[in-house]
Amino acid sequence: MLFENQHPHNKSIMIAVLGKPNVGKSSFINHLMGFDLSIVSSKPQTTRNHFHCNFTIDRTEVVLVDTPGVHATNQELNKRMNGQAQMGAEGVDINFVLVDLKTDMVAEFKEFLRNFDAPLSRTWIIFTKADLIDREAIDLSETVEEMKKLCPTIEKYFMISTVDGHNIHALTGAIQDAAKSAPHLYPNGDASNKNERFFATEYIREQAFRLLKEELPYEIAVVIDEYKDIRKKEPEVTEAHISASILVNRPSQRAIVVGRGGSIIKEIGTNARKKIEAMIGGKVHLNLHVKVSPKWFNNNFVLDEIGLPRSQKSTRVWRKK
Numbered sequence: 612m613l614f615e616n617q618h619p620h621n622k623s624i625m626i627a628v629l630g631k632p633n634v635g636k637s638s639f640i641n642h643l644m645g646f647d648l649s650i651v652s653s654k655p656q657t658t659r660n661h662f663h664c665n666f667t668i669d670r671t672e673v674v675l676v677d678t679p680g681v682h683a684t685n686q687e688l689n690k691r692m693n694g695q696a697q698m699g700a701e702g703v704d705i706n707f708v709l710v711d712l713k714t715d716m717v718a719e720f721k722e723f724l725r726n727f728d729a730p731l732s733r734t735w736i737i738f739t740k741a742d743l744i745d746r747e748a749i750d751l752s753e754t755v756e757e758m759k760k761l762c763p764t765i766e767k768y769f770m771i772s773t774v775d776g777h778n779i780h781a782l783t784g785a786i787q788d789a790a791k792s793a794p795h796l797y798p799n800g801d802a803s804n805k806n807e808r809f810f811a812t813e814y815i816r817e818q819a820f821r822l823l824k825e826e827l828p829y830e831i832a833v834v835i836d837e838y839k840d841i842r843k844k845e846p847e848v849t850e851a852h853i854s855a856s857i858l859v860n861r862p863s864q865r866a867i868v869v870g871r872g873g874s875i876i877k878e879i880g881t882n883a884r885k886k887i888e889a890m891i892g893g894k895v896h897l898n899l900h901v902k903v904s905p906k907w908f909n910n911n912f913v914l915d916e917i918g919l920p921r922s923q924k925s926t927r928v929w930r931k932k
């Protein structure tokens with residue numbers, strides 16, 4: 612019997628979506644996926660882990676690897692985030708390096724390469740946020756020639772916008788053309804290699820990024836204390852009971868996250884619950900707590916728990932004696 616994922620017309624391609632923070636990597640992935648799988652915010656360093664986001668066009672499977680924005684840092688959390696970007700690019704067919712058109716593009720690309728600190732195989736440059744510039748007036752060929760001097764593996768470039776959809780069809784067509792004949796990596800059509808539990812933490816953290824100001828989002832982590840998937844015992848009931856902790860660094864931050872009369876944590880909870888309900892297609896009971904966990908961002912156990920293993924550059928780590 613011929614399995615569907617081994618059909619001779621099947622094609623597959625894996626692409627690492629890389630770049631500096633806030634250039635629009637997760638927005639680009641969500642736009643291609645057709646729904647908001649990955650979390651997005653107006654603040655840099657929103658994405659912390661690398662993970663697969665999968666969809667198919669006809670018989671072509673496209674695996675996009677979302678990655679944290681690469682940046683200069685001395686903090687353990689951030690070193691591990693940069694490590695996640697490097698790991699996300701391992702073994703892929705092509706790297707997409709996203710560059711924001713509103714920035715000093717060559718300088719930004721140079722800084723990305725310095726902090727990424729690993730050789731890039733086949734690379735396409737994706738210039739983002741084309742809705743914010745005068746597209747008719749811009750000629751990117753010189754910019755790309757400068758970039759090629761820094762990275763000779765650059766093959767192509769595209770200018771896109773996820774706001775007005777500019778060039779998205781041309782880019783997806785090029786992705787299909789670049790895909791090779793191969794069985795699908797995700798024969799069951801899974802949208803990701805991460806589970807609902809992971810995305811539940813992401814959707815809670817996304818709200819924290821949106822609702823909290825200044826440095827606070829960077830000093831927050833979300834861990835699941837309990838995730839009861841009712842479907843496992845009663846397949847006809849699509850329901851989840853989730854208890855999660857929002858970790859903060861200092862006691863004063865606890866009060867801010869809770870808000871006056873619990874208003875902020877309530878808003879985080881309501882918004883996150885709606886998104887988790889949309890993901891599982893059923894009811895969610897979400898219980899949030901705020902816990903003070905001093906310097907969790909240097910704590911090996913917390914970093915492991917949130918899926919950030921040591922990177923090559925890791926130094927300061929707390930270990931159990």
Ligand SMILES: Nc1nc2c(ncn2[C@@H]2O[C@H](COP(=O)(O)OP(=O)(O)OP(=O)(O)O)[C@@H](O)[C@H]2O)c(=O)[nH]1
Nearest residue numbers: 632633634635636637638652653656657658680773
């Ligand atoms: N105008 C405009 N804004 C965009 C576009 N794409 C993304 N953005 C905005 O750019 C900001 C950052 O988007 P993200 O998708 O979170 O960026 P990212 O590269 O994943 O960021 P990190 O995860 O922090 O590295 C958000 O406010 C988006 O709404 C675009 O095509 N046009």
Ligand SMILES: [Mg+2]
Nearest residue numbers: 636637657658
């Ligand atoms: Mg992101």
